[in-house]
Amino acid sequence: MGHLPNLIIDLALILGAAAVSTIIFKWLKQPLVLGYIIAGFLVGPHFTLLPTVADSENIETFAEIGVIFLLFSLGLEFSFKKLVRVGGAASITAFVEIVFITVAGYYVGTLMGWSTMDSLFLGGMLASSSTTIILRAFDESGVKTKKFASIVFGVLIVEDIVVILLMVLLSTLAVTRAFEGAEMLFTIFKLLFFLALWFLAGIFLLPTFLKKAKKLLSDETLLILSLALCLGMVVLATVVGFSAELGAFVMGSIIAETTSAEKVENVLKSVKDLFGAIFFTSVGMMIDPKAMVEYAEPILWVTLLTLFGKLFSTTIGALLSGQPLKQAVQVGMSMAQIGEFAFIVATLGLSLGVTSEFLFPVAVGASAVTTFTTPYLIKYSEPFYYFLVKLLPDKWVAKLNSYSSGTQSIQADTDWKLVLKSYATIVITNGIVLLSLVLLTLKFLLPFTEKNIADDTLRLMVNVFISLGLASPFLWAFMAKRPNKMAYKELWLNKKYNRGPLLVIEIGRIAIGLLLVSFWVYWLASTQIAIIVGVPVTIVIMFLFSKRIQQLYNRIEQRFITNLNEREVAGAGHGALDAGVRQAREDMESSLGPWDAHIVEMEVNPQAAYIGRALAELSWREAFGINIVYIKRGEKLIHVPGGTNKLLPYDQVGVIGTDEQLKMFKPVFDAVESLGPANVEVSDIVLQKVLVDEHTKLKGLNIRNSGLREKTNGVVIGIERNGKRILNPESGTVLEWNDIIWLVGERKKIQQLGKE
Template sequence: MGHLPKLIEDLALILMAGAIVTLLFRKIKQPLVLGYIIAGFLVSPHFIFTPNVVDQENVKTLAEIGVIFLLFSLGLEFSFKKLVRVGGTASITAFTEIIFITVGGYFAGKLMGWSTMDSLFLGGMLASSSTTIILRAFDELGVKTKQFARIVFGVLVVEDIVVILLMVLLSTVAVTKNFEGGQILFTVLKLLFFLGMWFIVGIFLLPTFLRVARKLLDEETLLILALGLCLGMVVLATQVGFSAELGAFVMGSIIAETTLAEKVEHLIKPVKDLFGAVFFVSVGMMIDPKAMATYAGPIFWITLLTLFGKMISTTIGALISGQPLKQSVQVGMSMAQIGEFAFIVATLGLSLGVISEFLFPIAVGASAITTFTTPYLIKFSEPIYNALVKVLPEKWVNRLNRYSSSTQQIQAESDWKIVLKTYLRILVTNTIILVALLLVSKNFLHPFIDSRVQNSYLRNAITLVISLAAAAPFFWAFMAGKPKNQAYKELWVDKKYNRGPLFIVELLRVAMGILFMAIFVNTLVPARIALLVGIPITILVLVLFSSRIQKFYQRMEKRFMRNLNERELVAAEANAVENNLKEKNNEMRTNLEAWDAHIVEMEVNPQATAIGRVLMDLQWREKFGINIVYIKRGEKIIHTPGRQNRLLPFDRVGILATDDQLAVFKPVFDAREVISDEDVSIDDIVLQKVLVDEHTKLRGQTIHGSGLRERTNGLVVGIEKEKDRLLNPESSTVLEWGDIVWIVGDRKKLQKLIVE
């Protein structure tokens, strides 16, 4: 017998246990995540009545891969533009809740005598709510379309990105053991820099590559490419000192901006589900019932903190953002649970060896309790609001409502605010790129040239020329790039009040650009060379070649913006056809008003009797006086279709007719294929030949006119005519004496036709 690695045995045990338990949980309509966790407990050493996992180290490796793919999948559902569109309401609400519950979790841990690291990670574990549980509860209660649900979805988006950042900060603090404010601030700035750099470079390169290679990317190749990009970014993120989870999330969010995002998400789902199941089962393997009994008190207090802390803080955050009291209460009571991120944060702490193992059973216990309470809290949120209104003084309620009304009536941003935000975007974007180029030059280009060029002056000159050539377009944009929006044009036209301040802004950023240039050059070459040669030559080049540098930068900017907005552009192109069609329909409707005729668009039912038949055979124009103006099939439009065109399922057909004609025609168009109630066995479907003679009485008739299809419940697939054989003959073919007609149909009906 061949040797079977223990990992395969363990994987079989994990997946079988996960499948059986989650089937049960699906039956009782409970979250599958809890099912996986319970399955993990059943195959763990803590449960002695079932087989146990043996190779736990390799299972941990598979679980880490599961976390990576979970975060990658989360990134695919997320986009930076979506975060911008979330708006102030959701952002204020989310940050209020996260700050309150994170700080509350930290102090709760300290009050229970836990270490600083345990307390910090507890705060991080409580920071997120469960998107899965909330969506399921909203579906069951039918409240997804309500106003407060929209705010909840926005809060969940903000929570996802903030918790990712929290994980990076926690891992950094855990590794460095440094709690100083300056170090944490440096870590935050470093994180924001690398996020910005990865996003800019990724959007500039990846969509272009995918667009060029699209014809070569089948499903298999695209899946391999997506997984390779994900793991490649994971390696890069860990190399620069961040977590693997951050790298996976960032690559997912970059791919989310491409037109292949939905396809990649569809392809990656089985991989995510497989390794995600292993991860959550591995979480369950860490549950120790004795530890849960020992820490029943902390589980109780943390559950209370989660329920009431999240309810109160989220409600206050929604009120601060300007939401009415009722919606604020509903939002607050929807967010009171611990999400799946709690297990990921706890796994991160354990993998770094900085937290205690008892945090897992506590997180699982609190998560299980809040999972079951969530639907009831959402259901009773309105009655609790009604009770709260009765208890609160009337003047308080009126003040809150006035505050909400005044907040929602705030006017749009002023022109100056829009322009200053545009300037800030220009400065920040180009600063990130310039710093990235400086790091590349210092850490890679400089050592490379040093090892190959002996002369110090020549070495410095080569380094400076290459670095500044790459940086020149971005220095130009930093110091001279103008905001491209209507607000800037309107301010510039108003000479009396605005040109002076705009001129000062321009001078300030030129000064900042020269200072930045000095730092850039001084970092690469000695200060004397930088001051006397590098900076003057750089400024001279920028002035002399300004127009060329400007055109080059604008081409890059245009490409970046095209890639960034590619999904919207593709959608707009698809909608343009639709809008053009609507305009044409409206135009024709206007011109035909005197005739009492108009165009109506109708969709072909997949069971319609007209499917597959050519328009000539349908004879709708002859019978009902209507005209088919177009057939829209996916992205393709068939204008004025010919007699040989066919209708297919889900085609959208533009029909020109009067109201009276449509009243008669619509039942015919909507008619569906009637399935016979007779039990017809597959053995009763036969290929039978029928001779055209005096018995069958088919001579001189066309296939369509003979009614063979209806009489035999079959299809004419061939005709033998003396020396000719016609395969799949046209329905207009005339039958003659001696023809042999081959029909696929019902045996009984064919026999009846022959006997007749």
């Protein structure tokens, strides 16, 4: 018998245990993550009744790959545009909750006598909630159409990106052990700079490449390419000084903006599921029951902090963002659990060797408890709100609702706001590109020219020509590109109040641009003469070729914008329609706050009883107080449908109303027309023939009036008459003696014909 490596034996063991656990937990309707963790415990070193994994180091390597693929997949589902569309309410809620629970987690850890790093990582573990558990609980509770659910989804999106950033900061702290404010600010600036740079470069290059290589990309090649891009960004992130997880997440979010995103998700799903299962199973292998018993008290405190701390902080955050008290309470009670990121953060701490092993049993214990409490908290959030209203003074409730109405008032963007936002976009994006070109020049161009060009003057000219030549489009945009044209024009025409500040802004950014050019030339030459000569020459060249430079920049900008929006406009109309409807729905959502209403999209069931009836006849607005604002039918959009419009199967209907109105309306919208006994099996639907004779009493009747459809719950598909066959006869066809009717219907009902 040949030798079998331990790795293969270990994989067979953990995947077998994971397979059994997933089946059991699926049957119990519990999160599969907990099933994987229990499976890992059963094959781990702390449970001796079953075979144990022999080579844990190889499994840990697979687990690290699993984390990378999990975060890559999370990036594919994320997209930076989602973060932009989340809105202020979800963002404020998320930041209040994350800051509170992270700080509270740190202090609870220190109060329990834990080390500084253990306490910091505890705060990071508590910072995110579980998207999987919340989605499952929402489905079971039937609250996905309620307004607070959309806020919860937005908070989860913000949490994902903030927790990724927290992981980077925690890993930096763990390595440097530097807790100074200046060091932390530099780390945050460095992180944001590289995030923005990778996003700008990725969106400019990757969609164009994928579009041109589309015909060459089969599922196999796309899988290999996407994994190569993921791992390539992982390597780049670690070289720059960040975590591998950040690199995987960033590459996923870049691919998410391309038209290949869905396909990449599909081809990657099996790989992600495999390595994800190995990761969560490896987490379970680290569970020590003795440690859980020993640390039962910390598990209790962390669980209580998660339940009440998250409930309190999320509710406060939602109130500060302008949500009514009822929605704030519902949001708070939905978020009170530990997410899957807790295990990833705990793994990060262990892999860096800066945290204690007891963090795992604490995380698993608290996660298990909060997983089971979440559905009940969501279910009883509304009754708890009514209990709270009775408990609080009426003045407090009135002030909270008044604050909510005031913060959600609708205000139009002023011209100054639009112009300043446009200026900020121009300066920040082009500034990031220029700074990256400076770094590339110092890191690669200068060493290359010093090695290969001996003449100092020639080397200086080559350095200046190449580096400033590449930077010229972005220097022009930084110093001369006009902001939002219409708003800028409106402000400029008002000479008395606006021209002065606008001139100050223009002069200021030109001065900063010239200062940047001066430093650039100095870095290249390190002499004052070079600055005196080089800066004016650079300015003159940019002025002489300004039109060409501007045209080049416009082409670069147009490609970036096209790539950024490519996914939304894909599909030759259908994708554009979906994107347009989604954007319009989001715009309406952001404006409906003051009226305590929101918009949901519902799909017409093909068996709905109201299909084909005019909206005026249905009288839904009068009966339920809701409004239908659009009907999306394939690639057509009916905007603000009138009373004569009818609903057809699979129409996507946009409905506006309050939570209570939508709750009353949804059962009516989802109701289906009875199509006969529910216990009819497919095998009972048969094709049979019936003879027109004195027993069936069908002679002289046409098909419409014969009652065959009603009597057999079927349809006539053909008639044999005098040796001829009539396929799909018209409903007015009159039946004659000895006609043979071919029917598709219920076996028992067809057999009853002629016996009545």
